[in-house]
Amino acid sequence: MKLRGIELRRVSMPLVAPFRTSFGTQTERDILLLKAVTDDAEGWGECVALSDPLYSAEYVESQQDVLRRFLLPRLASPEGTAALGRSGAAAVAGLLHPYKGHRMAKAAVEMAILDAELRALGRSFGRELGAVADRVPSGVSVGIHDSIPALLSAVEGYLDEGYARVKLKIEPGWDVEPVAAVRERFGGDVLLQVDANTAYTLRDARHLARLDAFDLLLIEQPLEEEDVLGHAALARRLATPICLDESVVSAQTAAAAITLGACQIINIKPGRVGGYLEARRIHDLAAAHGVAVWCGGMVETGLGRAANIALAALPGFTLPGDVSASGRFYRTDITEPIVLDDGHVTVPTGPGLGVAPIPGLLEQVTTSVEWIAF
Numbered sequence: 475m476k477l478r479g480i481e482l483r484r485v486s487m488p489l490v491a492p493f494r495t496s497f498g499t500q501t502e503r504d505i506l507l508l509k510a511v512t513d514d515a516e517g518w519g520e521c522v523a524l525s526d527p528l529y530s531a532e533y534v535e536s537q538q539d540v541l542r543r544f545l546l547p548r549l550a551s552p553e554g555t556a557a558l559g560r561s562g563a564a565a566v567a568g569l570l571h572p573y574k575g576h577r578m579a580k581a582a583v584e585m586a587i588l589d590a591e592l593r594a595l596g597r598s599f600g601r602e603l604g605a606v607a608d609r610v611p612s613g614v615s616v617g618i619h620d621s622i623p624a625l626l627s628a629v630e631g632y633l634d635e636g637y638a639r640v641k642l643k644i645e646p647g648w649d650v651e652p653v654a655a656v657r658e659r660f661g662g663d664v665l666l667q668v669d670a671n672t673a674y675t676l677r678d679a680r681h682l683a684r685l686d687a688f689d690l691l692l693i694e695q696p697l698e699e700e701d702v703l704g705h706a707a708l709a710r711r712l713a714t715p716i717c718l719d720e721s722v723v724s725a726q727t728a729a730a731a732i733t734l735g736a737c738q739i740i741n742i743k744p745g746r747v748g749g750y751l752e753a754r755r756i757h758d759l760a761a762a763h764g765v766a767v768w769c770g771g772m773v774e775t776g777l778g779r780a781a782n783i784a785l786a787a788l789p790g791f792t793l794p795g796d797v798s799a800s801g802r803f804y805r806t807d808i809t810e811p812i813v814l815d816d817g818h819v820t821v822p823t824g825p826g827l828g829v830a831p832i833p834g835l836l837e838q839v840t841t842s843v844e845w846i847a848f
């Protein structure tokens with residue numbers, strides 16, 4: 475495979491409704507897309523970094539900067555082009571390893587090159603990653619609302635659409651009450667979980683134990699990203715299983731968290747861990763330890779959504795993921811929309827991602843384009 479260059483394209487997409495989490499409120503998504511151009515095909519990557527470093531240290535400007543300044547020049551160097559020529563996308567992580575962090579940028583460039591490679595081979599992401607299902611159950615992440623009635627009507631709407639699982643965003647002051655209200659209104663059969671995005675400390679353990687009464691599938695990332703031992707201590711005090719999101723940034727940190735008893739479940743987000751290939755390694759590791767995993771989301775366009783659905787079809791993904799329909803966040807997606815079918819989303823089967831941006835729609839949301847020649 476011979477890369478001619480990579481396009482860095484920023485798009486700005488309004489959300490259908492504000493999405494509030496414990497770290498902030500989003501009303502639009504400013505996304506960095508990568509297009510890898512090879513002699514044989516074009517491939518798309520999506521960088522999941524948010525606008526501000528509030529979920530993780532990465533933010534979209536920083537990821538574009540590190541790509542332009544360090545990561546893409548490394549891939550374009552003589553050693554880079556030689557390794558890509560020999561091994562394709564499988565060489566990306568190793569080539570970029572000397573540069574610390576910035577996993578969302580690394581994941582995006584690996585995704586773009588993998589997509590180009592697979593399109594040239596006529597092979598899908600699902601087949602390449604090891605998908606064993608042709609559709610996966612779809613969960614929805616529900617933001618913090620201004621009132622309980624507003625939350626209940628949002629949840630009712632998602633359940634009416636058929637979502638297979640509901641995740642409520644929580645923070646101090648918005649936790650036991652909304653969970654109790656959703657359980658009371660919609661009953662014990664709804665698959666329900668919560669996500670705190672690091673908003674609590676170990677001193678909140680007794681309060682968080684009140685959530686044990688509601689038969690939740692899991693509580694996601696209650697404590698700080700680096701507080702693995704705190705999660706292990708909390709796990710001993712809660713009946714609700716602990717799931718890590720922010721704390722797991724690699725297969726190595728996943729192994730440590732599992733060994734230390736910090737989580738019974740892992741949310742795998744390819745961007746957070748440096749790519750789909752590392753995501754698969756975490757899946758394999760977790761499966762070997764009997765730890766359940768599910769596929770997280772970062773409010774992706776149809777591109778990232780398609781790849782996430784392929785990943786979520788691996789056998790160890792035994793819990794419904796945040797792989798919702800495009801319409802959960804976007805009135806108009808840049809690809810053919812991902813749609814809900816009987817509470818499931820379909821694993822794409824076409825070459826590569828199986829979806830591509832629709833040129834007119836892409837142009838409408840584009841705010842800048844930069845070409846890096848190899």
Ligand code: OSB
Binds near residue numbers: 614719771772797798
């Ligand atoms: O913590 O899972 C998270 C969105 C942005 C940043 C972090 C998170 C989220 C979500 C979900 O909860 C969403 C999705 O894409 O469905």
Ligand code: MG
Binds near residue numbers: 671719
């Ligand atoms: Mg999360």
